[in-house]
Amino acid sequence: MEERLVKFESEFSIDCVIFGFEAGELKVLLIERNDEPFEGWLALPGNLVKNDEGIEEAAGRILHELTGLDDLHMEQFHTFGDVNRHPRGRIITVAYYALIRIDAQKELIPGQLARKAFWHTVTDLPKLAFDHSEIFRTGFNKLRRRLSYQPIAYELLPEKFTLTQLQQLYEAILNKKLDKRNFRKKMLSYGFLKELDEKQKNVSFRAAKLYKFDRRKYSKIFQNELGVDM
Known part of the structure; x- marks a missing residue:
């Protein structure tokens, strides 16, 4: 007797916590919903997974559509x-998360299910639709934990940045003030910040030196610490 497999409708969704850094503030990407439930509410970009697509594929599609x-x-x-x-x-x-450079991204274009898409500071978020406030907090805590053992901050900064910008980012993620002298000494001691022969341009205050994150040097230091042959 031939057995027939019953196809179930997808009961999975994807929600995306996308972090960016701009003008000294850590931000998260939100949408204003254009559909029930929670029409008019702010939410993380998210939607249902289609029956004929994988989870990874769905994550990219949903973020792009919204x-x-x-x-x-x-x-x-x-x-x-x-x-x-x-x-x-x-x-x-x-739930997925990503760290991006806002200045390197194109204009946000909301899809049919979103009235608008925009960046919102993480410090004064309103209550979000569904359980998205909890999802955001979980993603934010993940970001904080990773900051303690990986140089993820550089994924949020422009390619060339000042030590002040770097400190502002750490303070925004950790939600506390850091001593300027100790912070700079610690960051420079790691050995993977490259000082450039350049300074800030078009600023009304004293221009500061610019730095770059030397990913190759970081990889070398990391592998040496683990005892991996180069």
């Missing part, structure tokens, strides 16, 4: 599956 951004390197960081997290019923969401 914000216009594409080709981002996103990583899964958590799965949320509370029974009552969605008005439609039991829908599990896989």
Whole structure:
């Protein structure tokens, strides 16, 4: 007797926590929803996964459809599956996050399900739709933990930056003031910041030196610490 496989509708969704840094402030990408449930609410970019696509493929599609951004390197960081997290019923969401340079991105273009897409500072976020406030907090805590053991801050900064910008970013992520002298001494002691023969341009104050993150040097230092032959 031939067995027939029953196809189920997808009960998975994707939600994206995209961090950026601009004008000394850490920001997260939000949309204003244009559809029920939670029409008019602010939310993270997210939607249901189609039956004929994989999770990774869906993450890229959903972010692009809602914000216009594409080709981002996103990583899964958590799965949320509370029974009552969605008005439609039991829908599990896989959360992704990414760190990007806002100045290197094209204009945000909201899709049909979003009235607008925009950057919002992380310090005064309103209550978000669904359980997106919890998803954001979980992603933000993930960012803070990674900052303690990986040089991820440089993924948010312009290619050339000042030590002041670097400190502002650390303070924004850690939500605390850092001693300027100790911070600079510590950052420079790592050995993977390259001082450039350039200074800031078009500023009304004293121009500061510019630096670059030397990814190759960081990789060499990291591999040597692990005892890996080059």
